[in-house]
Amino acid sequence: MNRAALRERLPVLITAAVCVAMYVAVGLRFDKFFSLRVFFNLFSDNAFLGVIAIGTTFVILTGGIDLSIGSMMGCASIMAASLMQNGHWPAFAALSAALAFGALVGWCQGALVAFFRLPSFLITLAGLFFCRGVALRISQESVQIDNPLFNSLAGFQIQLPGRASITATSIVLFVVLIVCMFVARQTRFGRTIYAIGGSMASAELMGLKVRRTLIGAYTLSGLCAALGGAVFTLYTSSGDAISGTGLELDAIACVVIGGTLLSGGYGSVFGTLLGVLILGIVESAITFQGTLSSWWTKIVIGALLLMFMVVQKLIERAAARSR
């Protein structure tokens, strides 16, 4: 690998090293952590966060930010649950309606950002309020689901040795991961996203379809946020309008820890998955410890975020110097 390629991959390599080091450190500290069961639970417990973080990676790669994803998750979750339970819609129709709503809101946000050059954090901030408001309008109490098809979907799992299992939610995560990795690296849409993040002006001068791609990125983010809500609904077998509060920050933290530059242009979908795993390892370590309180998660994530941002800055400065 030549030096330029190495430098480009350095953030994600650091993340991978931290991820493995943390996994080993936590495993040495607590016995039973090195089991297949705990390993696969890392995926199934964080599947909704993973799906959402992967979707929003595209927006961040364009140099924007999407703050509406957390409340979109809550909105999709309560919408699907309420349509199934109170509206007696079939499971797939209800889930599709929630996904379509997510894509539609994402499309609107993208259109406002792309056509009128509005700051993305402001528009998606409004989206955050909007989705949370709609979610609470649908139902303020959480809605338990007893739809036979839905419950068989939620209960579906592939048994592995050692009482480990791959749940339906982890399968969704893997599918989203593979599709998004392909889209980011192998399609025109993906390459245009990286170009926009590098320099929007250059991308426009190159004749790339900047507006259409920007709208696509926000639509994808909204769709993935709604899909995250659907995964969360599968995970808990209920819909809850206030679920996902503050999740946008966790997701953005995962993307940054995964080595994606918030100024756009550099980063990878796979890095985001590593970021989600790091978050999951921190959370399960705190659960294994038992005496440490949950707020330590926030402080540890904050410290990790700071570390990664400083590392990114140092890499950027080194790159600028060698140019």
Added chain:
Amino acid sequence: MKRLPQWAWALAVLALVLLFNLVLTPGFFHIEQRDGRLYGSLIDILNRSAPVSLLAIGMTLVIGTGGVDLSVGAVMAIAGSVAACLIARPAESPLGGINLHRSTPLILLAALFAALLCGLFNGILVSWLDLQPIVATLLLMVAGRGIAQLFANGQIVTFHLPSFSAIATGSLAGFPNPVWIVLLTFLIFAVLVRSTAFGLFIEAVGSNPVAARYAGVDARRIKLAVYALCGVCAGLAGVIGTADIRGADANNLGLYLELDAILAVAVGGTSIMGGRFSLIGSIVGALLMQALTTTILTRGVSPETTLVMKALVVVAVVLLQAPAFRSWAVGITRRRPA
């Protein structure tokens, strides 16, 4: 014709909301005096908008430099927790060992000092490490509530100290104390930015950092100062919120208020890209937000509607501010035959 100030839109909408209430909500403008204090929906709007107004004052300067501070809600929680723990001194709190003898001025200073440290932390990340403001302040937004919970050991720390509660619940010359605090803070900041070159420097840094540097403006020091001031404003808002309920809830104090503050600033005519700001506009914006909320509550509409309303208002105002939208709208109207 003299050009209207940018916040004229917000003022017009505020007037419209009040007019709507004048016609349709009986008793909305009724103000009565009890025990030397005024009561009524209008006073309520002034009083309840105080925390957002304080946040908006600090946020205006930060946005003026082209930045944004997402951590103000978390800083409120930190300041509130510090104040509550120093008063109640629960044994499990790391701050339990510090004895300030329940002196309200000292406790107030300690809470504001904690908030100042948070602001300086943000400022250092933005100015010296040159991180993007959204990201740098995201850090404290995530970790800040954790720190606040650490201080309070995950509890809702309640206290009884009448002189401290009076910060939020007392009144002076008929008006609740928070209204006076906002007025005083506003006057101090107005003098600071308009009677000294500080405001000019902020606008210089916000509109063109490179040109500002060539003109000899030390952008780093200006940025450090605005984030520190924003932190102190958030601390003050946190103290009011804590004194109001005589307790600090690290999970919920100031939750989503950063969004309200940003909305108030944007609605108030401050350019969200930086380079042009209006303190009075931000106050008008905060009042408009609260007037909307109070109206919705007194009309008996469900409170969740406020969120949807706020979202639509902010999109409308931001669209009206955007040059791209204006030229597009003008193009549409010209093309159409009269």
